[in-house]
Amino acid sequence: MGPLSPTSPIQQPPHSAGLSYKGLRAAIDPQSIPSPIDAIEIDREQWDDQPFGTLPGGHVPLSTTDYVAIDQGNSSPRFVRMSTWNMPSTSRLASDCEVPLVAIIQPLSDQDPREEPIPLVDTGDIGPARCARCRAYINPWCKWVAGGMRWRCNLCSHETEVAPEYFSNLDANMTRLDHLQRPELNKGTVDFAVPKDYWAPQPQPRIEALYQPVVPTSTSEMRPPEPMRYVFAFDVSQEAMQSDFTRTACLQVLDLLYGYEAQDGTHVDPCFPPQSQVCIMSYDRSIHFYDLLPRGADNPAMLVLPDLDDIFVPMCDGLFVDVRGSQQIITNLLTTLGDGSNRFLETEAALGSALAACLAALAGKGGQVLVFPGVIPTIGLGALTTPEDMSVLIGTEKEKSIFTLQHEAWQELGEQCAEEGIGVNMFFANGRPVDLASISVVSSISGGQLYFHPRFNPVRDGMVLHSELRRLLLRTTGYSCLMKVRCSQGLRITQHYGNFYEPPTSDLTFGTLDADKAISVVLEHTKSLSEGEFAFLQSAVLYTTVSGERRVRVCNLGVQVAGMAGNVFRFAxxxxxxxxxxxxxxxxxxxxxxxxxxxxxxxxxxxxxxxxxxxxxxxxxxxxxxxxxxxxxxxxxxxxxxxxxxxxxxxxxxxxxxxxxxxxxxxxxxxxxxxxxPRLMALHDLTMRAAMPDPQTGLIRLPGLMRDSYIFMESYGIYLIDNEELMVLWIGSDASPQLLKDLFEVDDFLHVDSNITQLPVLSTRLSEQLRNIIAHRYAQRGWTPKLSIARQNMDGAELEFADMLVExxxxxxxxxxxxxxxxxxxxxxxxxxxxxxxxxxxxxxxxxx
Missing domain, CATH: 1.20.120.730 (Sec23/Sec24 helical domain)
Structure with a gap:
């Protein structure tokens, strides 16, 4: 394949097949076409040294910008982001503009460390004030009437009586005298501590034969909030053991439970919630439970469940234990569990039955499941057949069948986990296809997450797996979650997109919901809105915290209504x-x-x-x-x-x-x-101050980005690209020996080790700059993706690099x-x-x- 343009110094790799434009077109300079980089850099400059106030009426920062938001009664764009900050007044105007009316809601999103934490409001047994008609929560956009005896809902205009315990007199501006002491009346995002009425109900299993829970459940009971429980389930089949995946996962879980020594010799504290309890299982052709209570023996007693069609929990005491109280026995178990040299290894593993066992263990309690499968489940509940390579069906009439579930049991497992308040996180390390189209439904419906490490290599993937586990345990997470999004009169919600369960008679249901998860909602008009006034949106998430507190996270948004297309586009x-x-x-x-x-x-x-x-x-x-x-x-x-x-x-x-x-x-x-x-950055021409700590603030200023195309690259350059899943360090064949020496301590392009997974720690400025950039991005997202080295025209990682150059x-x-x-x-x-x-x-x- 030839170069992209006469001025391009680098040719694309031959694999980069694409489509050509058919027909005549005018000659256009690639440098002159619109690029997102300019807007990203301008926005970063604007909000770098000034805070963003959330009052409506102005432009909000881009999602890619680091900014400090000051909550002035509207939720920060981190929590709610609208497709236009000027709502069209009529459905005709919305249709004419073609801008979809959408809100992206990320209710538990991480905040900037410089921002005020979300306030917690505790109104005691009376609970948060709510509209008697639409059940919206009180918020800064509500109006007070009748001398403070009633408040008018901003969503439905209904007037609701104020509880005597919540009453306050009004001043001359019809504002409560205690306004400044009530965060729910002046902050767009708040957490309400809620009383017993808001406890999670005990759902009855819809498929009673699927499992037998330890604690009989009843739909008439309410579940007292407790600290989150965790179940770790390890695949101990032959393939998972021989790839060293199970041993690596066990040892890394052990590090996170009890802390570990970092490579630089510093001690890293444990990140497992101290008040939480843990259960450990393993599985192959049978399910293995462990009694983790210290009863005088060095190793735990193991109970084996061989019947995969009749899943139940064969023990009560010792299934869940306090991590500190059982440290020695948990350490012995996790240290030996990944060693398969002393026992016969099965070739099959019943993942579906193992998940049913996890569901049974957490029934009536809720919590999180972390399961580490290594092979496709060909036996037990939801048994699957090894899939053929169906990627060849793309473009044919059979294409849609690719994404069809082979077995409905996976859908049923996901729905029951969501109803029980259980989130399922799966860490796959398969060497062969596993039919994720069927299995992934459990994580998607329950609000969990998939992690994917095909052909697992402990050296290459171990650090990434450790980072993912740490992020999962440290991020803000709630379980037994219900979510409801309400909007003001004249609008309605028509569609939700995201990973959740939407039962026909209930609100959006999540087994778990965390800081990295967002949903999107689509709105449409039911009648005309008044131009110049406000349209409102309120998201409410009822959840139980990791520490065992039942709360409601409420996010409120008021946006101006526009009657002209120009304003809709201006604030899009x-x-x-x-x-x-x-x-x-x-x-x-x-x-x-x-x-x-x-x-x-x-x-x-x-x-x-x-x-x-x-x-x-x-x-x-x-x-x-x-x-x-x-x-x-x-x-x-x-x-x-x-x-x-x-x-x-x-x-x-x-x-x-x-x-x-x-x-x-x-x-x-x-x-x-x-x-x-993906963010592409040139490293060979960094200024002396780029990515170095500011002497006064200690903050680092990242260098500017560049466009994702070989057209703008040079063969003597070194570039870093990051798509949130993978980072690739691309090294041009004509890179300066001094640059190579500063980064890798070699002076020859051919001597760069393309198998390294992290950069060597050198005393050079360029090495420190690049490590600061990677550390800053780690701090932003809380985990580190895999790092690959791609030498020009030499390493396979260049294929991934080329695919990320989307221009x-x-x-x-x-x-x-x-x-x-x-x-x-x-x-x-x-x-x-x-x-x-x-x-x-x-x-x-x-x-x-």
Missing amino acids: DMDAVVCHMVREGIHKMRSQKIAKIQEQLTDKCAAILLAYRKYCATSAPASQLIIPEAFRALPLYTLAIMKSRPLKAQNVVIDVRVYHAHKIMAMGARTTMQHLH DKNNAAMSYLDYLCLVHKQINAALTGGSSTNNHRTSFKSAPW
Whole structure:
């Protein structure tokens, strides 16, 4: 394959197949087309030295910017991000603008360390004040009437009596005298401590034969909140043991339970919640339970459950124990569990039955399951057959069958876990396909998470696994969660996207919900809104904390209502729109072909840009491409969605496709944007102060980013790219020996060790700068992805690197330049063809590709 342009000093790797633009197009300088980098850097400069006040009326920071939010009655964009911060006043205006009305809600999101913590409000036995009609929670947008005896709900306008214990007189401005002492009346995001009425109910298992819980459950009982319990379940089959996965996982769990010595000699404290209890299981063709109470023996007694069709818990005492009280026996168990040299190893493992056992152990309690499967479950509950390579079906009529569950038991397991308040996290280390399309449903429905380490190598993947486990235990997490999103009169919620269970008669249900999970909701008009007033949104999550407190996290948002298309576009939020587009596309994978979804994505992108032309830039000639400021990079992000692992047309291993679909459906706005358009940074020309601590503040200032294309790279350069899943350090074949010496302590390109998984600690400035960059990103997300070294034209990791350069022609799709020409051609055809906003999509679909 030849170079991308006459000025490109680097050729793409031969594997980077893509589509070419068909037809004539004007010569366009790649340097002049819109790029998200400019907006990202400008936004970072703007909010670098000033806080963001959350009052409505201004532009909010981009999701990729580090900013300090001051809660002024509206939730921070970290918790709720709207697709436009000026709500269209009518459904006609919303339809004309084509901007989807969407909110991305991440209720337990991490805050900036410099921000005030979320206030906790305890109103005692009376509980938080709520609207008598719509059940919304009291918030800063409510009005006080009748001298403070009643309050008017901002969502439904109903007036509710104030409980005597909550009464306060009003001042001349009709504001309560205790306003400043009541966080729920002046903060957009608060936690309410709630009384017994809000305890989780005890659900009755819908499939009684599936398992026999330890504690009989009854739907009439309420579950007292307790500290979260954890179940660790290890695959001890032959393949998991021979890959060293089980031993590595056991030892790393041990480190996190009791602390460990870091490589630099410092002691790292344990991160397991001190008040929580732990249960340890193992499984192969049978399920193994362990009595962890110290009863005088060095090793725990093991109880074996051989009947995989009749799952029950054969013990009560000793199943869950305090980590400190049973330290010696847990240490002995985890130290020896991964050593398979002393026993016969089974070749099969019953993952479904093991999950049923975890469900039985936590029934009536709730908590988290961490399971470490190494092989496909071909026996027991939900037994699966080894899948064939179905990636060849992409593009055929049988494509949709790829994502169909082989066995309904996985769906039933996920639903029961969600109802019981149990989140299932799975760490896969398979050497062969495992049919994630079926198994992943358990994690997706229960609010858990998938982790994927195919062909596990302890040296390469061990540090990443450790980082993932640490993040899972340390991040803000709630269990037995219910979520309800309410909006003001004139709007309604029509769709939810994310990883959760949506029962037909209840609110969104999560076994667990954590700081890294977000959902998106789609709104539509039921009647016209008054221009100049406010539209409101309230998200409420009822959850139990890790420490055992029942709370409600309430996020409130008020946005101005606009009557003109110009204001809708002016305050549009591309980050929220892109998050919605990728989630909607993934949601359609089981019902539509990927080629059709890609076509719809292009249609949507062109429709938004056409709407801006029609209603905000009518005087421009049809041949001129006009893009609104808020959506300058929308074509690039749309193309990036089509190049993402779930939705790209090229053959992708089905397990890989499903894994990435699961992750993206739960990602927040920031992670989604950085995953779709990876951060690329040149390291060979860093300034002396870049990524070095500020002498006064101690903070580091990261160097600027560059565009994701070989066009802008040099063969003498060294580049770091990061897509939130993988970091690749690319080394040009003409890289300076001094640069190599500063980073790797070698002066020859051929001598760089491409198998290293972390950078050597050297005393050079460049080494310190790069390690500071990686450490800063670790602090931002709480975990470290895998690091690969890619020497130009030498290492396999360059294929991954090339695929992440989304502006190039690769991933069975066009280059950004060609795709922009395609979108422009569709818009031009719609304008010159005289189509209306109601039927212009027909012209898009008939436009030549």
